[in-house]
Amino acid sequence: MNDMTNFTKIKDIGEFGLIRRIGELTSHSLPSGFTGIGDDCAIIPGSLGAQYAVSTDLLVEGVHFVKSEIGGRDLGYKSLAVNLSDLAAAGATPCGAFLSLALPEDTDVEFVDEFSKGFDEISKAYGCPLLGGDTTGSKSGIVVNVCVIGHRGKNATVSRSGSKPGDIICVTGALGDSGAGLEYVLNPALERDEIAVELIKRHHRPVPRVEEGKFLAQRPEAHSMMDISDGVASDLPHILERSSVSAEVELENLPVSDLLQNKYGSQPSKLYHYALHGGEDYELLLTVDSRYYADLSAGFEKKFGKPLCAIGRIVAGDECKARYIENGFGMMPGGAPWSHFC
């Protein structure tokens, strides 16, 4: 008789179930100074207290992007941008990138040229040269994997696991633009006004917050940090679980851009939806010792021209749940969670 597990599909266990399963079946004790699965970057110790931070992200046609919408140049740009965002979350300075590219054999060379130019543009802007990779054919769509390596000094020790009750939860910028842009990408029939075009651009050209991450990671009052790739509602629980704490988030405090405010200001539920669930904003999410929040935010604003937006607080509670509050009343956010198995 077949064991029931023979019939379980990965869509039944989801992305995080899958990661947990692979992690359990491959875990072995790491050498001293190494950290592995669970943060935005793994850490490999170098000499003299220096550390290497490493991360990798896979983009699959039809899952992460629509080729005809994104085009070669923005795909090249975004492939590296999302990885640089992981280095930002670890407070690491980029060293170099590795690009793996699977392409159908009838792909236009011009597409690859545009891809290379977009990749090169952000590579040069962030000082992250292409150091190697792999290319191959693909029987179906385009697949891009980028692996990045950065370094950080011994004072940068931020991870997802340091949050404490009382911490202020902050983000480094507006949320929801990318998710709102994705709506247009997925529904080509929707009419596109100027705002829509800009939102799509935010989806295709996220700005990794590398300098912001480096600034924050060396502040001991920044207790935890990660980048927002799947939306606050999906990402905050990673910090909560790794730190064994819970959270309260004030929906009205979620920062949104003027663009989003103009477009959906009269529909707060839509604004909250994009800001919480949109995904791919690639701002940083962090929790800060409340005693130092005002000073840190002032220092951040002086350097980057914008404050750290406080969106809630960490509370005790090892159920590791976030409670979302609107006008003082608790609620659970609606909408389906972001998943690359959807």
Place this chain on the structure above:
Amino acid sequence: MNDMTNFTKIKDIGEFGLIRRIGELTSHSLPSGFTGIGDDCAIIPGSLGAQYAVSTDLLVEGVHFVKSEIGGRDLGYKSLAVNLSDLAAAGATPCGAFLSLALPEDTDVEFVDEFSKGFDEISKAYGCPLLGGDTTGSKSGIVVNVCVIGHRGKNATVSRSGSKPGDIICVTGALGDSGAGLEYVLNPALERDEIAVELIKRHHRPVPRVEEGKFLAQRPEAHSMMDISDGVASDLPHILERSSVSAEVELENLPVSDLLQNKYGSQPSKLYHYALHGGEDYELLLTVDSRYYADLSAGFEKKFGKPLCAIGRIVAGDECKARYIENGFGMMPGGAPWSHFC
């Protein structure tokens, strides 16, 4: 009028044309101590002269493997094995691996479990823990990308570019088994005897020569080294081009296993074909100062129980071509080159 390049497809320029094109469009000067595209691994300098070696390999269903033939366990094993082979070519000790996995949502969880077990098996055997990665859905087949990081001391400086006229060209073991095994994988109707089953196993479970690579990389008499992933006929030219030399290879000296000898001993052209073009043997290919070859091979044999097989010699000639010699008569090898865009 459209520029003609608009109509060029990547199948027209091939894998190496593609790599060259991406390399040219993304090149910028690397910081001191870094090496990038062109070797099996990129090198990132650490402190105190230590170096990190990094490589990445992408495996795509239908291009690199047939899911029903390889099965989850061997796919997990092979995904890491081929990357460890790149570290071997750089003489680096594995530090850790990063796994990106795109899976159709109806993939059995059992397949993923088997994959994880195979990955874990070789990960533990080579001391190369899984440190991170990414998982996602796939609209078509399975895609696996692995990125590995190793470290090496300051005495290990071997690359592909150090060969000199007079060098002996060597390999660390038998060639052609994997390519012969692939024939059965691609032609399921072929009858499989015991030898066939073993050849298929060699194709699915290559042995990365990490200890051999570490031993050889710190010998200054080993002038160039790489791993054989595409077959000697495809891989040797990389050394020749990077070193600006040419080569002569004696077909009768290509080492083949007893298995292959038993199966195709009466068909030397078939033996030569597999040994030269088979691909995926993952032995090391190196060129050694002829004055020290005998000593190095004896030391190698003492440690690893087998000599370094001399298959030819490096000659002057910046056309960077290899001449293949059978019974003293020059010939060019037949057969189509190995390509993942075939």
